Amino acid sequence: MKTTRRDFIKISSMGVGGLALSASPVLGWVPGFLKIDDVIPDDSKVKRTPTYCEICFWKCAGWTYTDEKGKILKIVGNDDDQHSNGRFCPRGTGGVGMYNDEDRLKTPLIREEKDGKQYFREASWDEALDLISKRLTEIGEEYTRECIALFTHGSGGKFLGNVLKAFGSGSISAPSYAQCKGPREVAFIATYGKGLSSPEPTDIRNTRCLVLIGSHIGENMHNGQVQEMSEAIDNGATIITVDPRYSTAASKSKYWLPIKPATDIALLLAWMNVIIKEELYDKEYIEKYTFGFEQLKNHVKNKTPEWAYGITTIKPDVIRKTAREMAGAAPAAIVHPGRHTTWYGDDTQRLRAVAVLNALLGSWGRKGGFYMSEKLHLKNMNTPEYPKMKHTWRDAHPGKYMLADLALASGICDATIPSVDRECSYKAWIVNGSNLLTTIPNRKNTIEAINNLEFMVVIDTMPAEITGYADVVLPECTYLERYDMLRTSKHRKPSVALRMPAVEPKYNSKPDWWIAKQLAEKLGLGDYVPYNDITELLDWQLKQIGSSLEEMQKIGVKNIDREYNDLYILQGEEHEFNTNTGKIELYATSFQQEGFDPLPNYTAHPEPLPGFYRLNYGRAPMHTFGRTTNNPNLTDLMDENKLWVNPKVAKEWDLSNNQEVWLENQDGVVSTFPIKVRITERIGKHSVYLVHGFGRFDKRLKRSYGKGLDDSELITNVMVDPIMGGTGMRGNFVTFITEDPKLKLVGNKARKRNKSGNSAKINNKQA
Amino acid sequence: MRYAMAIDTKKCVGCSDCVVACQTENNIPIGYSRDWITETVEGIYPGLHLEIRSERCNHCENTPCVRTCPTGASHIIEGGIVKVNHEECIGCGACIQSCPYDARYSHPEGYVDKCTFCDHRINNGQDPACVSVCPTHCMYFGDLDDPNSEISKIVSARKVKVLAPEAGTKPQIFYLV
Ligand code: SF4
Ligand code: SF4
Ligand code: SF4
Numbered sequence: 001m002k003t004t005r006r007d008f009i010k011i012s013s014m015g016v017g018g019l020a021l022s023a024s025p026v027l028g029w030v031p032g033f034l035k036i037d038d039v040i041p042d043d044s045k046v047k048r049t050p051t052y053c054e055i056c057f058w059k060c061a062g063w064t065y066t067d068e069k070g071k072i073l074k075i076v077g078n079d080d081d082q083h084s085n086g087r088f089c090p091r092g093t094g095g096v097g098m099y100n101d102e103d104r105l106k107t108p109l110i111r112e113e114k115d116g117k118q119y120f121r122e123a124s125w126d127e128a129l130d131l132i133s134k135r136l137t138e139i140g141e142e143y144t145r146e147c148i149a150l151f152t153h154g155s156g157g158k159f160l161g162n163v164l165k166a167f168g169s170g171s172i173s174a175p176s177y178a179q180c181k182g183p184r185e186v187a188f189i190a191t192y193g194k195g196l197s198s199p200e201p202t203d204i205r206n207t208r209c210l211v212l213i214g215s216h217i218g219e220n221m222h223n224g225q226v227q228e229m230s231e232a233i234d235n236g237a238t239i240i241t242v243d244p245r246y247s248t249a250a251s252k253s254k255y256w257l258p259i260k261p262a263t264d265i266a267l268l269l270a271w272m273n274v275i276i277k278e279e280l281y282d283k284e285y286i287e288k289y290t291f292g293f294e295q296l297k298n299h300v301k302n303k304t305p306e307w308a309y310g311i312t313t314i315k316p317d318v319i320r321k322t323a324r325e326m327a328g329a330a331p332a333a334i335v336h337p338g339r340h341t342t343w344y345g346d347d348t349q350r351l352r353a354v355a356v357l358n359a360l361l362g363s364w365g366r367k368g369g370f371y372m373s374e375k376l377h378l379k380n381m382n383t384p385e386y387p388k389m390k391h392t393w394r395d396a397h398p399g400k401y402m403l404a405d406l407a408l409a410s411g412i413c414d415a416t417i418p419s420v421d422r423e424c425s426y427k428a429w430i431v432n433g434s435n436l437l438t439t440i441p442n443r444k445n446t447i448e449a450i451n452n453l454e455f456m457v458v459i460d461t462m463p464a465e466i467t468g469y470a471d472v473v474l475p476e477c478t479y480l481e482r483y484d485m486l487r488t489s490k491h492r493k494p495s496v497a498l499r500m501p502a503v504e505p506k507y508n509s510k511p512d513w514w515i516a517k518q519l520a521e522k523l524g525l526g527d528y529v530p531y532n533d534i535t536e537l538l539d540w541q542l543k544q545i546g547s548s549l550e551e552m553q554k555i556g557v558k559n560i561d562r563e564y565n566d567l568y569i570l571q572g573e574e575h576e577f578n579t580n581t582g583k584i585e586l587y588a589t590s591f592q593q594e595g596f597d598p599l600p601n602y603t604a605h606p607e608p609l610p611g612f613y614r615l616n617y618g619r620a621p622m623h624t625f626g627r628t629t630n631n632p633n634l635t636d637l638m639d640e641n642k643l644w645v646n647p648k649v650a651k652e653w654d655l656s657n658n659q660e661v662w663l664e665n666q667d668g669v670v671s672t673f674p675i676k677v678r679i680t681e682r683i684g685k686h687s688v689y690l691v692h693g694f695g696r697f698d699k700r701l702k703r704s705y706g707k708g709l710d711d712s713e714l715i716t717n718v719m720v721d722p723i724m725g726g727t728g729m730r731g732n733f734v735t736f737i738t739e740d741p742k743l744k745l746v747g748n749k750a751r752k753r754n755k756s757g758n759s760a761k762i763n764n765k766q767a
Numbered sequence: 768m769r770y771a772m773a774i775d776t777k778k779c780v781g782c783s784d785c786v787v788a789c790q791t792e793n794n795i796p797i798g799y800s801r802d803w804i805t806e807t808v809e810g811i812y813p814g815l816h817l818e819i820r821s822e823r824c825n826h827c828e829n830t831p832c833v834r835t836c837p838t839g840a841s842h843i844i845e846g847g848i849v850k851v852n853h854e855e856c857i858g859c860g861a862c863i864q865s866c867p868y869d870a871r872y873s874h875p876e877g878y879v880d881k882c883t884f885c886d887h888r889i890n891n892g893q894d895p896a897c898v899s900v901c902p903t904h905c906m907y908f909g910d911l912d913d914p915n916s917e918i919s920k921i922v923s924a925r926k927v928k929v930l931a932p933e934a935g936t937k938p939q940i941f942y943l944v
Contacts, residue, residue, distance in 0.1 A: 074791040076900070087902050090784040093791060218780030223902055230778045230903035246808075248780050251817035258813040621782035633790070636797050637783045646812065681812045 046073065049502045050556030052487045053084075054155060054479035055091040055098065056624040057176070057198055058223050059487055060084030061557045062092065064480055064502035072096045072480065072502060080557045082224070082491040083199060089221040090622045090637065097633035098461065098478045099506065103702050105463055105475035106507035120473065125510065125518070128472050133522035135455045135471070136167065139428045145169050146391045147427040149412045154433040155484040155499070156476060156512025160459070163520045164430065165386045166528040171393045171426070173407035175439035178726050183341040186403050186724045187351035190588040192364055193578025195405065198489065202334050204228035205235075206368040209329035211322075212241045213264055213354065214338035218248035221621040222339070238329065240322050242267065245616065245644070245689055246682035255322050261614050261687060262344055262605040262730065263312040268353035269602060270308035271323045273300045275360050280327035282362030289575060290359055292587025292598070299599040311602065330361035332368025345719025345728035348403075349600040352588060356600070359584045365569030372569070374562050375490035379544045381537060383528045396422060401725035402594055408725040410440050410718075416449035428455040432512070433476070435464040438626055438693075441715040441729050459515060462630060463700035475509040482511035483534045486541060486552075492567060495559045496545070498538070498552040596723050605731060607686075612666065612733035613649065614687035617711040625693035629704040640708035642678035644689040650679045653736050662737040663688075665714040670741045672697055675709035688734065769911040770846040770884055771939040772898070773922050774821055778905035781806060781819035785897035785906065789823075792885065792896035799872055801882040802897060818944070821897070821906065824849060824870040824882035825930065825938030832862035832871065840878075846910070847939060848886055853878045867934040884908075911939070 045068040052061040053075075061081035065073040075095050079086035088095075108128035109120040123131075136148060145168035150160055153174050161172045177185075185195035204210060205228040217229045229249075233239070239253040242264065250256040259267060275281050276297050286293050305316035326333045335357050341347050363369025393407045396415030401408065413436070416426040429450075440446050450456065450469050458470035467473045480502050487497040505511070513534045520529045531537045539549035547558055569575050576582050580589040592598040608614055622637040623629060643663075645655060655661065660674035673695050683689050695710030719728035781804050789801050802823035809816045826849050833841045833849060840855035841862050851862075851871075856878035863871045863879060874880040885895035889908075893899065898906040909918035922941050929938040 074788075087900055088784070089902055090782050090787050093784055093900060094787040096791065218782070218903075221782055221902070226780060226782070226902050227904070230905065233778055246812070246815045246817065248817070248819070251815070251819075252777065252780075256813065256815075621780060621784075622787070632797055633787055636790075637786060681808055681810065681815055682817070684812055 049500055050078065050497070050553065051075070051479060051499045051502065052081075052497045053088065053092040053095055054499075055095050055628060056089075056221070057153075058083055058089075059155075059489060059497075060088055060092055060223050061487065061497040062088055063556065066502050070503050072099060075480075078497075078556045080555070080559060081497065082493065082495060082559065083489070084223050085227055087223070087227065089223045089226070091221060091624055091628055091634060092223070094622070094628075094631060094633035094637070095480070097631035097635075098628070099480045099503070100632060101462065101630060103463060103630055103700060104461055104478075104507065105467070105473060105509065107475060108508070109467075109470075109473040111471045123472075125508070128474060129515075129518050129522055132457050132472055133519060136428060136523065139454055140168065143424055143427050144391070146171065146389055147424055148430070149173065149393070149416075149426050149428070150430045150432065151175070151409055151412070151434045151436060152432040153439075155479070155487075156459070156516075157432050158485050159513045159516035160430060160432055160519075162528060163516045163523070163525060166384075166520065166525045167523055168387045168389065170386075170389050171407060171412055173393065173409040173412055175409040175434060175436065177406045178404070178408040178410045178724070179342055179439055179441070179729075180340050182404065182406070182408075182724050183347035183721055183726045184337045184339075184351040184354075185405060186348050187355050188337065189405060190348075190403070190579070190590050191352060191355035191359065191585055196337055199224055199491065200337065200339075201371045201373040201490070202228075202336060203332075203366075203368050203371045204334060205231040206332060207232055207237050207329070207334050208332040208368055209238045209240065209326045209334070211326055211333070211335040212239065212243070212249050212253075212338075213268070213335065214242075214341065214343070214350075215336040216243070216247050216249055216618055217336075218252070219621055220339065220619045238325055240325065244684050244687060245618075247618075255318070255325070257314050257318060257322065258684060260311070260313045261616070263602070265346070265350050265353055265600055265602040266303070266308045266311040267314060267319065268350070268357055269300050269303035269600070270305045270312075270319050271326075272296070272353075272357055272360060273303045274305060274320050274323035275327050275357075276300060278324070278327075280324065280330075281360040282330060284572075285331070285362035286360070288572070289577070289584050291579075291581040291583035291585050291589075296356065296586040296599060303602075311604075326361060329368075331363045331366035333361045333363050334358070334369055335361070335363075342721070342726040343728050343730040344605050345721050345726075345731075346603055347721050347726050347728060348723040349597060352591075353600040356586050359586055364584065365575070367568050371492060371567045372565065373490035373492065374494045374564060376488045376494035376496055376545070376560060378486060378488055378496070378541045381530045381540060383530055391424075396425075397725070401723070403590065403596075404724040409434075409436070410720075410727050411725055413440055413446055413449045416452055417445070418452060425452065427453060428457075429453055430457045430459070431466055431470070432459045433461070435460075435466050435626055437465045437469075438710060438712045441712060441718045441727050443713055444716070459512065461509070463698055464626065465696070465698045468698055474515060475507065476515070477505035477509035477511055481505040481509070483513065483538065484511070486538060493559045493562055495557060496542070496547070496552070497557045498549075500553060591723070594723075608733040609666070612735050614730070615663075615665065615711060615714055615732045615734045616683075616687045616689045616730065617692045618689065620691045623691070623693055626696060627693070629693050629696060629707070630701045632703065635703050638691075639703070641675065641691040641694040643675045643709070644680050644683040645677050646683050646685045647679050647681060648685055649688075650677065653738070655679065655736065655738075659738070662741050663709065663714060663734040664737055664741075665716060666733045667716045669714055669716055670737065671695070671709050671714060673706050673709055674740070768846040769939070770826065770848055770889070771909070771911045771918055771922070771941065772884075772895075773907040773918050773927065773941040773943055775903075775905040775907075775921075775925075775943040776818050776820060777943065778903045779819045779821055779901075780903055781821075782902065784900050784902055785821045788896045788900035789882075792888075793883070795880075796875060799874065799880075801870075801872075801880065820942060821901075822868065822870075822930070823897075823940065824866075825868055825936065825940045826882075826884060828937035828939065829935060831865040831867070831934075831936065835861040835865040837861060844886070846884075846889075848884045849881070850883055850886070851879055851881060853880070867931050867936060868938075
């Protein structure tokens with residue numbers, strides 16, 4: 001059979017896009033053949049400047065190549081970088097599209113009203129910043145400065161956060177905590193006294209057994225991890241994937257366990273049961289480093305594979321076989337903690353089960369398990385002390401979420417809606433690179449919060465939906481056009497990486513450091529930003545560690561020798577963990593003190609009603625959620641999401657491939673846009689699946705507006721984790737609507753006017 | 768000298784980095800590409816098999832595209848690389864019709880374009896752009912005539928397949944399965 005690209009597009013999944021011969025404009029394409037070397041000869045007209053990527057949080061370091069006219073040619077990895085090992089992922093490779101995107105925010109905007117109609121007017125930076133400083137000061141005087149919050153995601157947030165702290169508020173949050181990795185951080189802190197943060201210190205390249213439960217490596221392009229999983233495959237490691245969907249990782253696995261959704265804790269407990277009963281755990285490790293083994297043993301005594309079979313639908317012999325497989329590989333075994341962990345509201349407990357299982361395998365601190373990462377700590381220039389704050393975000397939720405180690409974006413959002421039992425609510429938001437309407441679930445609630453604000457500033461590169469609600473919009477330049485803080489994230493070796501501009505900022509956009517500095521000065525807080533240009537700060541910081549800006553501009557990345565102990569905990573080594581008992585807490589005393597189960601329990605979660613399917617969402621390797629769906633290069637790889645539907649379900653509903661359907665959730669919320677159906681065996685009968693980040697609804701996003709469906713608008717049932725406030729989002733169920741619901745509305749109206757039997761028939765069909 | 772590529776389907780995750788890297792390296796306008804990803808799913812849930820392949824011109828040994836080219840623009844160079852001379856190409860598309868892999872496309876400038884094995888890079892001792900960027904290191908490139916090359920070793924050690932062998936084109940892209 002002839003393979004054709006065009007045929008393929010019809011069947012292609014969201015994960016693997018064929019290239020559509022799209023109608024998108026030809027961008028920045030210069031005829032002719034350019035020869036570019038990775039190592040550039042001295043006389044070359046082609047220049048390379050160091051950067052670290054900002055398309056996702058992995059922050060790979062690399063090089064941006066520009067020609068003599070200042071056109072960006074390509075972006076490639078830096079060989080010395082531990083995050084990328086010299087290879088960028090598709091998003092990083094296509095990062096130039098973020099710079100070229102003609103829909104970018106171009107100049108500051110101020111909301112105005114005329115004849116009852118609101119609109120944005122273009123403004124100068126001075127005018128916009130004056131207004132912000134005036135409004136923040138007024139709000140601070142009328143209420144308190146602590147009622148101003150910052151939401152941020154990305155490198156620039158640090159600068160803005162420092163200004164806010166100097167101004168007198170510490171409410172700084174990122175949806176990447178309570179909407180994503182928070183539960184796992186709290187669970188690992190409770191167990192090992194240490195969170196995982198980013199990049200996770202999983203020693204995948206040396207592992208003998210990798211267990212993925214709620215982790216989709218390959219569809220998530222967490223670069224270093226994808227690379228290491230591939231290395232592990234080469235080394236013959238066993239991969240065990242637990243997923244109701246036949247994910248890319250599942251297809252690379254020796255064992256795929258198609259678990260019934262929402263039952264993972266039962267499987268994890270049964271694995272512990274087998275490992276303890278068959279005495280497969282690391283006895284010396286348990287004895288020396290852990291606390292609460294007897295309680296755990298007692299706790300899982302009855303959690304047999306037979307018990308779990310009834311809950312998870314995974315056969316007892318498969319549970320036993322996989323438990324033995326991981327124990328056989330231990331301590332070079334990893335039960336991967338995953339990243340997006342906010343599913344059902346008992347997520348901290350599920351991640352506790354993951355943490356405890358790893359401890360039974362003795363994998364924490366061991367080769368092929370979790371390594372001990374190290375971070376470089378840079379000095380900061382002297383600044384005055386921040387004012388003491390009387391209130392924090394916690395005061396808005398008295399007695400709740402005490403174990404959360406960071407501020408909750410959703411918690412601040414909730415505390416913006418006035419309530420009788422709260423003295424003061426948030427009155428102003430500064431939102432940076434964080435599209436809260438799609439990152440925080442329950443959009444109605446978020447909009448209600450916004451409507452209660454007195455003032456909102458949004459700083460972004462793109463007209464993301466949230467910008468439409470702002471009073472002032474500030475255009476930030478992209479990472480390719482700016483300096484930023486030095487990257488010092490932890491890894492096997494401490495390191496530092498430089499981001500510097502490859503090109504001048506386009507349009508009238510500015511870097512965050514500059515915005516923050518101007519704002520600080522206008523607020524009378526100039527002393528907190530003790531430099532005129534950020535290069536002074538960077539050079540000063542680098543000189544403290546024996547390098548310089550000049551050196552870093554040439555090399556981009558510098559790895560430094562480890563200061564502390566080995567990469568692993570040595571056999572028999574004394575090791576103190578930062579927990580109440582100084583040990584790895586199988587039995588979490590911190591949970592017990594707060595009145596939570598010190599050992600994880602399985603609880604049943606609601607199941608879909610007949611005709612409804614669990615709404616499952618995930619990632620595609622070429623996109624970072626909504627951040628990239630308007631990027632011309634990446635949209636070219638995948639320009640819409642599709643709805644995965646099992647063939648049996650499709651038959652029941654008479655759906656065909658590429659048919660457009662709308663989705664309605666359990667609360668009667670109907671999707672704004674339709675989505676094309678993709679009939680595939682890769683998903684079971686009880687759920688549907690789509691990639692998050694599509695269905696953009698701001699018309700200014702010309703390439704992505706209305707393409708595909710936005711799962712987040714259907715997430716209205718939010719199960720809040722009582723331990724740390726994470727927002728569980730996997731308990732939403734949807735059904736199909738096959739006719740345009742807007743026509744249905746018209747039909748309903750017609751029916752009201754004219755009670756004819758005909759339109760009642762339409763209605764019946766859709767009910 | 769016989770240049771060839773091998774791609775390990777056990778490691779490829781279908782991320783499309785090879786596609787976007789080729790586009791930026793070779794200045795391919797948005798909306799067009801020299802390489803692409805194909806996915807095949809077999810079986811019924813939960814007894815499934817998935818194969819993901821990064822595909823491009825096979826630099827066939829037996830080349831219908833070169834044979835059908837009326838101007839001689841399509842030609843074969845050192846190492847068996849099949850190329851199109853853009854200046855000589857009249858854009859008639861005869862080669863596009865004859866290629867069993869749909870590996871060629873009409874460039875908006877009026878000529879036909881396809882994968883070159885990044886000969887501008889290999890002449891400098893570098894891997895093709897797609898190979899050099901692939902985050903799973905699942906692509907191998909080199910000289911099949913050299914028994915000590917990495918590609919010769921991996922192709923002889925592993926089970927391999929080529930696409931559409933029945934077309935008789937003798938493809939030089941090998942899929943490790
Ligand atoms: S993983 Fe990809 S998107 Fe993320 S920082 Fe690295 S290159 Fe950029
Ligand atoms: S870059 Fe590598 S892993 Fe990604 S699709 Fe291409 S061949 Fe596969
Ligand atoms: S070898 Fe070069 S031209 Fe061919 S697909 Fe790879 S990157 Fe593109």
